[in-house]
Amino acid sequence: IQKTWKETGRAPQPQDDELYKRLRTACNHFFEKRSAFYSKLHKRQAIHKNRKKELCKQAEELLKLPWQDAFKQIKELRNQWNSTPSASKRDEQALWSRFNNSIDSFVNKIENERPINLKKKEELYQAAQTLLSSFESAGDLEKLISSINEISTQWKEIGPAPKERDKELNSMFDAVLNNLEL
Numbered sequence: 506i507q508k509t510w511k512e513t514g515r516a517p518q519p520q521d522d523e524l525y526k527r528l529r530t531a532c533n534h535f536f537e538k539r540s541a542f543y544s545k546l547h548k549r550q551a552i553h554k555n556r557k558k559e560l561c562k563q564a565e566e567l568l569k570l571p572w573q574d575a576f577k578q579i580k581e582l583r584n585q586w587n588s589t590p591s592a593s594k595r596d597e598q599a600l601w602s603r604f605n606n607s608i609d610s611f612v613n614k615i616e617n618e619r620p621i622n623l624k625k626k627e628e629l630y631q632a633a634q635t636l637l638s639s640f641e642s643a644g645d646l647e648k649l650i651s652s653i654n655e656i657s658t659q660w661k662e663i664g665p666a667p668k669e670r671d672k673e674l675n676s677m678f679d680a681v682l683n684n685l686e687l
Contacts, residue, residue: 507532547593554592557600560585564607572615572664579608615664623666626674629656633681657682 510528515521564582567575586604591597633656640649660678665671 550591550593550596553590554596554600556589557586557592557596557604560589561600561603561607564604564611567607567611568614571662573661575611579611582608618664619667622664623670623674625663626660626666626671626678629660629663630674630678630681632656633678637681637684653682 506528510525516524560582563578567578570578582604592600633653636649636652636656640646666674
């Protein structure tokens with residue numbers, strides 16, 4: 506509109522001043538409203554940016570948590586991320602990359618540990634079987650139960666094994682534990 510005003514040229518003097526004053530009033534009103542809108546928008550986006558930075562920090566802490574807690578927290582963090590509105594075009598992609606890379610780092614760590622966890626679980630399974638087969642009398646029952654409980658606790662702390670073997674190993678271990686319920 507301002508460009509068209511300039512291209513149109515001037516009107517006769519007394520009307521030109523009045524028309525220009527009306528144009529300036531309308532333009533000033535528009536620019537004030539636009540400025541207020543963007544000011545509110547930027548304040549909201551700053552709040553969203555800070556919230557997403559906090560979610561990034563929490564995601565970066567996943568590597569320090571026990572794997573079971575971390576898996577639960579990943580789902581919660583993703584839900585919170587998705588329910589938090591956008592920060593700004595400039596910040597959103599960088600924040601998403603930081604957040605997603607943290608979660609990917611945790612998942613990659615778990616995936617890399619699966620073969621190690623398989624070996625640990627196989628060793629614990631063998632230890633539980635050996636304990637059960639060496640059980641001789643009711644007097645040894647408390648010692649056996651204590652040892653099996655210790656092995657069971659260690660089992661729960663170990664992360665997942667390779668998917669194709671994890672379910673089978675868990676079933677075999679549960680079968681050994683069920684043999685205790687005589």
